[in-house]
Amino acid sequence: MKSIxxxxxxxxxxxxxxxxxxxxxxxxxxxxxxxxxxxxNLENVADLESNPRHRFVQADVANRTSVTELLRxxxxxxxxxxAAESHVDRSILDSGPFVQTNIVGTQVLLDACRAANIPRYVxxxxxxxYGSLGAEGYFTEDTPLAPNSPYSASKAAGDLLVRAYFxxxxxxxxxxxxxxxxxxxxxxxxxxxxxxxxxxEDRPLPVYGTGENVRDWIHVLDHVRGVDAAMRRGRVGExxxxxxxxEVRNIDLTRLLLELLGKPxxxxxxxxxxxxxxxxxxxxxxxxxRELGWSPQVDFREGLRETIAWYLSHTDWxxxxxxGEYRRYYxxxxxxxxxxxxxxxxxxxxx
Ligand code: NAD
Ligand code: DAU
Numbered sequence: 001m002k003s004i005x006x007x008x009x010x011x012x013x014x015x016x017x018x019x020x021x022x023x024x025x026x027x028x029x030x031x032x033x034x035x036x037x038x039x040x041n042l043e044n045v046a047d048l049e050s051n052p053r054h055r056f057v058q059a060d061v062a063n064r065t066s067v068t069e070l071l072r073x074x075x076x077x078x079x080x081x082x083a084a085e086s087h088v089d090r091s092i093l094d095s096g097p098f099v100q101t102n103i104v105g106t107q108v109l110l111d112a113c114r115a116a117n118i119p120r121y122v123x124x125x126x127x128x129x130y131g132s133l134g135a136e137g138y139f140t141e142d143t144p145l146a147p148n149s150p151y152s153a154s155k156a157a158g159d160l161l162v163r164a165y166f167x168x169x170x171x172x173x174x175x176x177x178x179x180x181x182x183x184x185x186x187x188x189x190x191x192x193x194x195x196x197x198x199x200x201e202d203r204p205l206p207v208y209g210t211g212e213n214v215r216d217w218i219h220v221l222d223h224v225r226g227v228d229a230a231m232r233r234g235r236v237g238e239x240x241x242x243x244x245x246x247e248v249r250n251i252d253l254t255r256l257l258l259e260l261l262g263k264p265x266x267x268x269x270x271x272x273x274x275x276x277x278x279x280x281x282x283x284x285x286x287x288x289x290r291e292l293g294w295s296p297q298v299d300f301r302e303g304l305r306e307t308i309a310w311y312l313s314h315t316d317w318x319x320x321x322x323x324g325e326y327r328r329y330y331x332x333x334x335x336x337x338x339x340x341x342x343x344x345x346x347x348x349x350x351x
Pocket of ligand 2: 088089127178179181207215250
């Protein structure tokens with residue numbers, strides 16, 4: 001591949017993808033289209049500023065004129081679509097931007113890609129489109145879609161449009177669905193960077209509900225390698241799941257973070273649950289292992305240690321984010337949540 005268009009390349013996963021591609025493929029040029037919402041940050045790609053193989057274009061993926069013109073302006077070998085509103089809690093406060101970006105934005109991009117005869121399109125989606133699991137079982141690519149939050153519903157709608165464009169027009173699309181990512185450059189509204197930042201300031205860690213919800217954590221670079229494999233080797237019309245084979249309860253993760261940070265468990269606060277909170281996500285990634293030769297590589301404890309070290313050495317990055325619009329969001333999201341004093345059966349301790 002000589003040239004690709006990446007959307008959302010100034011966000012968490014997109015910026016890691018852009019940096020990794022430029023490093024591992026010396027012949028590749030990348031155009032990075034990003035609207036720079038609250039979650040998009042040019043600082044995330046500041047080290048690429050003088051790289052002639054990276055060009056940033058500020059645009060809204062839902063703006064038909066800008067997107068169509070950009071896709072007409074030069075030939076791309078692939079389009080990789082990361083841009084999205086990505087945070088479940090924000091989608092509960094206001095689903096409007098999620099419908100606009102994740103559904104309308106995907107439709108606009110698909111039309112522009114078709115018009116430009118793009119030979120390969122990757123829709124970066126999420127395991128949340130499958131809904132929630134009980135104690136047993138795994139999400140496979142054949143699990144029916146059953147999204148529960150406005151965020152996951154908007155992602156599922158985007159996926160269904162991609163599926164329909166493949167079936168109706170033979171559009172050369174691949175869909176990837178990954179579990180919870182962690183790593184450098186993650187916006188500190190998500191569990192891991194939020195809890196690290198709060199703990200470093202000796203502020204409470206707000207654990208929703210009982211803390212028994214389970215997520216399957218994967219290092220962002222393992223996800224990046226998966227998207228790369230899907231872009232280069234994925235079969236058109238197929239879905240590929242990626243996961244870390246690493247299920248962890250939120251409360252266990254919280255305790256591990258505190259242990260690695262050398263902070264006391266007294267910082268834990270059980271607060272009102274997220275409405276409609278999915279109980280458990282767990283990914284069966286055997287298809288990606290078999291067909292793409294991909295597998296998760298990063299050991300969780302080691303990856304977490306490195307991630308914490310990254311946040312410790314990037315306190316300016318975190319502080320700049322936490323001093324802006326984020327303050328208003330934090331007050332709205334957590335201000336009205338009451339401490340529940342959940343009693344944990346396993347230890348009998350009241351918190
Ligand atoms: P993020 O919120 O950190 O970044 C999103 C990026 O998209 C930002 O740079 C933002 O400015 C840009 N963007 C938002 N709306 C836009 C618009 N209308 N036009 C152009 N750019 C726009 O998100 P992330 O965590 O990096 O997630 C990236 C993608 O991966 C999303 O599609 C998400 O659904 C998917 N995903 C995320 C995870 C995860 O754990 N974070 C897991 C699986 C899949
Ligand atoms: O599974 C993939 C998805 O993972 C992605 O599609 C989403 O873009 C990404 O945001 C993430 O969604 P989650 O809702 O699982 O991630 P979040 O970090 O918001 O929450 C992780 C778990 O921690 C979840 O069970 C809710 C809980 N939580 C979260 C926050 C922010 C808390 O207990 N307290 C909190 O303050």
